[in-house]
Amino acid sequence: MIRIWLTLIVLLISYCAIAQTTFHGWLSSNNTFKINGKFSLHLDVQARSGDQLNHLNSFIFRPGFNWHFKKNMIATIGYGYIHNRRTVGNVSGYAPEHRIWEQLIINHNLTFVPVQHRFRLEQRFIGNHRLVNNEFSNNGNRFANRLRYLNRSMIPFNGSKPFTRGMFGVLQNEIFLNLGNKSGVNGKFFDQNRLYLAMGYRFSSKFDIDAGYVNQYISGANKTISNGHILQVATYLRL
Numbered sequence: 629m630i631r632i633w634l635t636l637i638v639l640l641i642s643y644c645a646i647a648q649t650t651f652h653g654w655l656s657s658n659n660t661f662k663i664n665g666k667f668s669l670h671l672d673v674q675a676r677s678g679d680q681l682n683h684l685n686s687f688i689f690r691p692g693f694n695w696h697f698k699k700n701m702i703a704t705i706g707y708g709y710i711h712n713r714r715t716v717g718n719v720s721g722y723a724p725e726h727r728i729w730e731q732l733i734i735n736h737n738l739t740f741v742p743v744q745h746r747f748r749l750e751q752r753f754i755g756n757h758r759l760v761n762n763e764f765s766n767n768g769n770r771f772a773n774r775l776r777y778l779n780r781s782m783i784p785f786n787g788s789k790p791f792t793r794g795m796f797g798v799l800q801n802e803i804f805l806n807l808g809n810k811s812g813v814n815g816k817f818f819d820q821n822r823l824y825l826a827m828g829y830r831f832s833s834k835f836d837i838d839a840g841y842v843n844q845y846i847s848g849a850n851k852t853i854s855n856g857h858i859l860q861v862a863t864y865l866r867l
Contacts (some may be wrong), residue, residue, distance in 0.1 A: 648854050650679040654842065656862040660694065668694040670704055672716055678713060678723040687711040692729070702733040708750075714757050722753035738781070746778040746802075754812060770812035774819060780801040782832075793830055798838050800824040820846040824860065836864040 642667060654676045661669040670692035678685035692706025708727035731748035753769040780800040784791040804819035813819065826840025844856035 639729050648852070650854060650856045651681070652679065652685070652844075652856055652858045653681050654858055654860040656860060657865070658862065658866075659865045661867050664864070666696055666858075668696065670694050670706060683713065685713045690727075690729075692731075700735045702735075704731045704733070705729070706731075712755075714765060716757060721766075723757040725755055726753040726769070727751065737789065740784060740787050740791070742782045742791065742861060744778070744780040744782075746776075746780070747774040750774045750776065750777070766823065771800045772809070772812045774808040774813075775805045775807055776802060777805075782828075791830065792833055794829060796836075798802060798826040798840060814847055816847055818847050822836045826860070826862075834866050838862055838864075 642643070646695065654674060657672065658673045659671045659673075661671070663669065670690075672688070672690045674686070674690075675684060676686040676688075677683065688708065688710050690706060690708040692704045697702045697703060706729050708725075708729055710725040710727065711722050712725060714723045728751045729748055730775045731746060733747075734745045737777040752772045752774060754772060755769055756767045778800065779802075780798065782791070783797040783799070785795040785797065788794070800822075801824070802822045804821070806813050806817055806819050810816060821844075823845075824840060825842045826838040828836055828838025828840075832845055839859075839861045842858035842860050844854075844858055846854040846856070848854060
């Protein structure tokens with residue numbers, strides 16, 4: 629596990645030298661609302677800035693329905709609305725993306741460290757955009773499938789188990805892979821990778837907040853590469 633993390637970090641640092649570099653800010657609110665012992669509602673809402681924090685680049689609204697079928701496993705099905713800013717020539721506008729998504733979360737402990745594995749499959753309906761009479765216009769959608777795998781480790785600084793209150797560190801990585809017909813996205817199997825390093829505080833069993841650095845490496849169409857440096861603040865509410 630340690631070797632895998634070190635390899636990812638080294639690869640990302642080497643990519644920084646050849647990639648287009650951008651700077652962003654992300655705000656993320658992650659919420660779970662319990663219905664009963666087996667079912668709950670999921671809702672995450674995010675706002676993401678453009679390069680140099682100059683405008684709202686993306687707004688994400690993503691509800692879902694959770695089934696807690698085992699003590700450490702959660703299956704979810706949901707819908708996502710993503711409001712993305714796009715530019716054609718010198719004209720900018722917002723092109724929506726709609727997603728249907730399914731995921732499986734597996735939680736376990738490595739000594740006193742909670743570890744989470746998240747597998748998510750997305751069916752994406754990506755808005756097409758173009759200029760019509762020099763005005764930004766949306767014109768239908770293109771379809772794409774994507775698989776995401778996230779690994780998140782939360783490290784309690786006080787070493788307590790179970791961890792109910794106090795400072796913690798976060799080591800997280802998520803890889804994105806395109807499946808099936810890739811012509812509607814970057815034309816490649818590999819889409820992007822996000823590495824997240826953060827510190828946070830658990831106020832109670834119901835609420836956490838963390839803040840840190842995200843490195844977003846994106847493989848674009850042809851040979852284009854983007855390396856995003858992102859400051860993220862995220863909250864986690866469990867009711």
